[in-house]
Amino acid sequence: MTGLTKVYGAGDTAVRALDGVSVTFGQGRFTAIMGPSGSGKSTLMHCAAGLDTVTGGSVLLNDQDLTKLSDTALTRLRRTRIGFVFQSFNLLPTLTAKQNILLPLELAGAKPDPRWMTTVIDTLGLADRLGHVPSQLSGGQQQRVACARAMLPRPDVIFADEPTGNLDSRTGHELLEFLRRSVRELGQTIVMVTHDPHAAAYADRVVLLADGRIVDDIENPTADAVLGRLRTLGV
Template sequence: MSQMFPTPAPGSPVTEPAARATGLTKVYGKGETRVTALDSVFVEFARGRFTAVMGPSGSGKSTLMHCMAGLDRVTSGSARIGGTELASLSDKQLTTLRRDKVGFVFQGFNLLPTLTALENITLPLRLAGRKPDPAWLETVVTTVGLAGRLAHRPTELSGGQQQRVAAARALVSRPEIVFADEPTGNLDSRSGAEILGFLGDSVRELGQTVVMVTHDPVAAAHADRVVFLADGQLVDELHEPTADAVLDRMLRFEAQSRTR
């Protein structure tokens, strides 16, 4: 299964996806060192939805996120955010697009230790020479549950609180899409559940679009949809997933890969 374009319900309005890959191929190296990380992937990420991307180690899930977020150039095919074809942009234009239209939440938080939580949250806007919308900033801070911690620096915050700062930073510029790469990987189960709950709230209550790479079936079960990669290709998807259903699919793919 290499094509994952959802079919709209009869009579429903056609809405451009937040992001789309069409025949996306990514190759690293040449000759004997050539590795095809993604092999003609077709997938859409609908607006206002929470999608998890899963697959065995080396399946290409992080490469897909990096190409869709404009962090890595595709070898062939197309990667679009909204109506913008990323391959058509210069490096400077890509930097601007990532700053203005894409939010990022990484496993390592990536906070500046000398800045307060509030300063870390608003840093992307300040770098762009823009002021935050006070009402939207308050909404994001309230949703993420940081109202009482904004004056604290990262060393004064727990891991879960630091990741919430990173998540708020990703949302404050009202991006078209947020990419989260193993956002719970450095957190205990309680903090991880809080972050997943916040990401879900940002979709349901703030209308955000979230794409999360994860290896954790419990984390994936917070999403509206899970797409599965194996050997650089999309091989399956689940809607309204449960942790047990996700785990069953993952075990099946891993068993198949061992028999090849």
């Protein structure tokens, strides 16, 4: 994305959530976005994922500018080329795990690759949970279903918004390990918003925001390095 600007409101009440942000998220890499509350990290992710409109600048997914697409075209693109994992899981309660996993492809009128589906389900340890509805699954199992749903269409990128926020520490660790493996072993591209330096340490890179601008870019982050930098930002 280049020169990304997002302004909410107008006149004296206008809030500039993003102020000319230019950043590239590398293919086959795991990037974490961090920053103080109100820094613009969630806004950046939502604009990058086509979930929110931009005030200025461009958002390129490979060579396609999301800011130029109609709502219909953007909806189609999100179903197959962009995956989402949210803190609240966002599973449909009346559908089984398998039906939830297949839903984006069905909405797009596409069929899954059986071998890829087996790989994703086996990697996530969901083979014996496919017939269960969300209320019959633990929080960690629900989040794994959400990950499988995001990965099944083989999207260009998966955006994860605080994916461990509703999980206990052990289950959160397992999920982050899976995200890490999906990048290393399956070639997935992941962009994750998090407030947790320990979660960010699973990433290849941490992009730090403050006041709607990128203020640091840390390669091969450690929790201590990220925490130290956040402290200089007053977090």
